[in-house]
Amino acid sequence: RIVRHLYAEARGDRRDLPRRAVDAVLDLCATGRPGGPSGRISLSGGLEAFAVRGWLRVGPARPAVPTSTAPPVRTPPAPSDTPLRVPGVTEPGNGWRIRSSLIEKPGEMVYTSLEWCFRADMMDGCTIRSRREGDRIRPEGGSGSRSLKKLLIDRRIPREDRDALLVLAVGYKVLWVPGVAVDAEASARRSENSIEAGTGRRIRVALERFPVRTNAGEGGTGQDGEA
Helix, strand or coil: CHHHHHHHHHHCCCCCCCHHHHHHHHHHCCCCCCCCCCEEEEECCCEEEEEECCEEEEEECCCCCCCCCCCCCCCCCCCCCEECCCCEEECCCCCEEEEEEEECCHHHCCCCCCEEEEEHHHCCCCEEECCCCCCEECECCCCCCEEHHHHHHHCCCCHHHHCCCCEEEECCEEEEECCCEEECCCEHHHHCCCCCCCCCCEEEEEEEECCCCCCCCCCCCCCCCCC
16 A cells, blocks of 8 residues: 555556555565665666665656666766756756746646746746756745755665756755755645635646667667566
């Protein structure tokens, strides 16, 4: 039930989650696993399950690479200051395609690890990049503003994965780190049950994954298989 809940929370529904995928995620958490409960497996919908240091996370998968690439494979780095097109499609160049659109109807609001709705007035000048020293965020459910560096440590994000995270930010104000945290002020969810509800524009931002090729002409599709 916990695995299904995490998957539904990350994707927005429970489609394409067969029993064998649930069993594979549970195997990651097995205490008798060599080296302890750790590792990652690909799930459908651009997600992955990742177990490390006693924690299980389901969220956006690392960009795929060609199967012909010899291991170990380094995660493609996140981009550097790519302007977010609103509305439109932005391709940062590291395995993600980002679609943004203006929405007005409450029924169009979506909140998952791969898709989120924001207040339009907070998105002016938004760029897509990797993390940098000085980044700060006021995460939903938190008590105030804090450094992104400390947040990633508290959320048990492995050091080797932090530089590959996508960061949507305006200057040093982080609006969203997909699968990790969203800024409480920028999130449209904050105003839905307040006096601000129904006022102002909203922007829906959705992530789509596609294969990354390290060199032209390399073989392999780089697509996910089911766990």
